[in-house]
Amino acid sequence: MSPDPLAEFRRVVSVRARQFPRQWEASKKLLEETAFPSTIARLRDAVQSKNLPASVKDRLLRLFEEDEPRRVQDLDGERLKFATGLPPAKALRALAVFFELVPSAATTWPVTHLSSEEVEEAVRQVKNPFDLLQRADVASLLEIGAGDLSFAEELVDLYGSDLNQRHRPFIVHCLDRLNPRSQLGGPLHANPERLQKLQRKVGPSFSFFGDQDMFGLEDLDQRGLLATRYAIATCWAPATPTFAYEPTRLSETLISSELERTKGTFQRTRFGKEPALEVRHAGRALLFPPWKFEIIGPLALLSLLARRGLLCVLGAVDAQVFWELLAQLLEDSRYRPPEQPFNPTNLPTIFGEVYHVLAGLPIGESINLAEVAALRHHYLRSSSTPFMDAVAGHFRYVRISRGAVFPGIPASSTARKFASMTEEAPPWFVTLVPA
Numbered sequence: 540m541s542p543d544p545l546a547e548f549r550r551v552v553s554v555r556a557r558q559f560p561r562q563w564e565a566s567k568k569l570l571e572e573t574a575f576p577s578t579i580a581r582l583r584d585a586v587q588s589k590n591l592p593a594s595v596k597d598r599l600l601r602l603f604e605e606d607e608p609r610r611v612q613d614l615d616g617e618r619l620k621f622a623t624g625l626p627p628a629k630a631l632r633a634l635a636v637f638f639e640l641v642p643s644a645a646t647t648w649p650v651t652h653l654s655s656e657e658v659e660e661a662v663r664q665v666k667n668p669f670d671l672l673q674r675a676d677v678a679s680l681l682e683i684g685a686g687d688l689s690f691a692e693e694l695v696d697l698y699g700s701d702l703n704q705r706h707r708p709f710i711v712h713c714l715d716r717l718n719p720r721s722q723l724g725g726p727l728h729a730n731p732e733r734l735q736k737l738q739r740k741v742g743p744s745f746s747f748f749g750d751q752d753m754f755g756l757e758d759l760d761q762r763g764l765l766a767t768r769y770a771i772a773t774c775w776a777p778a779t780p781t782f783a784y785e786p787t788r789l790s791e792t793l794i795s796s797e798l799e800r801t802k803g804t805f806q807r808t809r810f811g812k813e814p815a816l817e818v819r820h821a822g823r824a825l826l827f828p829p830w831k832f833e834i835i836g837p838l839a840l841l842s843l844l845a846r847r848g849l850l851c852v853l854g855a856v857d858a859q860v861f862w863e864l865l866a867q868l869l870e871d872s873r874y875r876p877p878e879q880p881f882n883p884t885n886l887p888t889i890f891g892e893v894y895h896v897l898a899g900l901p902i903g904e905s906i907n908l909a910e911v912a913a914l915r916h917h918y919l920r921s922s923s924t925p926f927m928d929a930v931a932g933h934f935r936y937v938r939i940s941r942g943a944v945f946p947g948i949p950a951s952s953t954a955r956k957f958a959s960m961t962e963e964a965p966p967w968f969v970t971l972v973p974a
């Protein structure tokens with residue numbers, strides 16, 4: 540059952556206040572006499588512009604109905620408490636942290652000033668979206684789920700020397716959930732030689748964070764280790780089944796039974812000293828990291844990429860993840876039928892014309908998705924963490940390309956393996972510009 544939106548909002552507001560002690564401390568200043576009127580005006584604007592459930596938004600806007608309040612006592616304390624669960628001064632400070640009125644700690648990494656219109660224009664003109672790094676005032680890229688770092692290596696080989704010659708900083712931050720000390724995960728581990736090469740070539744503006752969940756970046760943000768936004772946020776071969784089922788349209792029970800039916804029975808176990816997931820498939824027991832079957836869904840992935848990148852690129856997206864992701868990008872709800880897992884039989888019916896156009900796209904070709912069907916403008920929130928993962932706005936431009944690797948475009952090792960995986964359908968390459 541989905542939680543009461545206001546109760547969930549209260550919970551997240553308190554969690555944020557605790558998670559960001561520096562911002563919490565700094566928020567005191569916003570209540571001082573001189574800052575107070577502008578704090579209220581900024582909060583009002585922030586509430587107006589943020590994608591929030593209508594009931595929560597109305598309740599928050601009512602807090603600031605008072606004519607020109609000059610101090611906390613001028614506001615209705617009971618309403619503040621009802622909206623946030625906190626006494627008045629704390630309530631305002633927590634709202635200031637939640638709506639990011641206090642600058643984040645990560646001020647050390649510069650952020651590009653290109654507008655989303657400029658990004659769209661730049662990307663429409665080139666086949667290789669990563670060429671934006673040559674145009675952007677700050678060449679920065681975040682790679683999530685970076686695996687063995689082969690994409691980062693190819694990227695730096697392609698753009699590193701040019702940026703270097705032009706004395707332009709190149710910020711490359713990569714992360715992966717796999718613990719570098721784990722015995723599980725095999726070839727997906729960050730390759731030590733590659734890591735050293737990247738550190739040497741890029742210098743201190745290259746970082747790799749292992750054992751790092753992409754949905755738990757608060758600590759890195761707190762320590763100023765990540766930029767608030769990158770020119771490009773990318774993810775190659777997004778993990779399956781993590782992103783292959785969308786929990787806002789498929790129930791937990793259905794997803795579990797689909798997993799058992801398609802992957803086999805699974806249970807938590809141990810591998811030496813570390814926790815693991817054992818999956819029994821075709822008479823064999825396979826071991827994975829314990830979080831392998833955590834289902835997050837493409838909506839949360841899109842949301843994360845959109846919040847972190849002015850441009851988002853998904854490479855080597857396998858068929859299952861692709862259609863689930865595509866369903867989230869299109870306006871018409873017919874593409875998101877509740878409780879119907881996608882399969883090769885129902886895809887043509889559910890996606891209709893969109894299916895025929897995309898399935899017929901030759902390898903190496905691209906299409907502007909808005910020319911096939913209307914892009915989605917209103918996003919649902921991911922049910923697990925409705926506020927943290929609310930998609931930041933929507934996408935103004937989405938280009939779908941067919942294939943794993945493209946001439947002149949850097950690619951990951953999984954993308955390069957597709958050529959030899961003859962039983963796999965060709966994957967997809969998706970370029971998105973958040974609005």
Ligand SMILES: C[S@@+](CC[C@H](N)C(=O)[O-])C[C@H]1O[C@@H](n2cnc3c(N)ncnc32)[C@H](O)[C@@H]1O
Pocket residue numbers: 683684685686687714715716717727751752753754774775776777778779781855951952953954
């Ligand atoms: C299919 S592999 C692709 C690796 C690499 N991007 C490539 O294309 O070769 C998926 C990667 O995502 C990582 N991953 C899965 N869930 C993650 C999460 N929540 N946060 C960060 N990385 C995650 C896995 O450890 C794995 O390295």
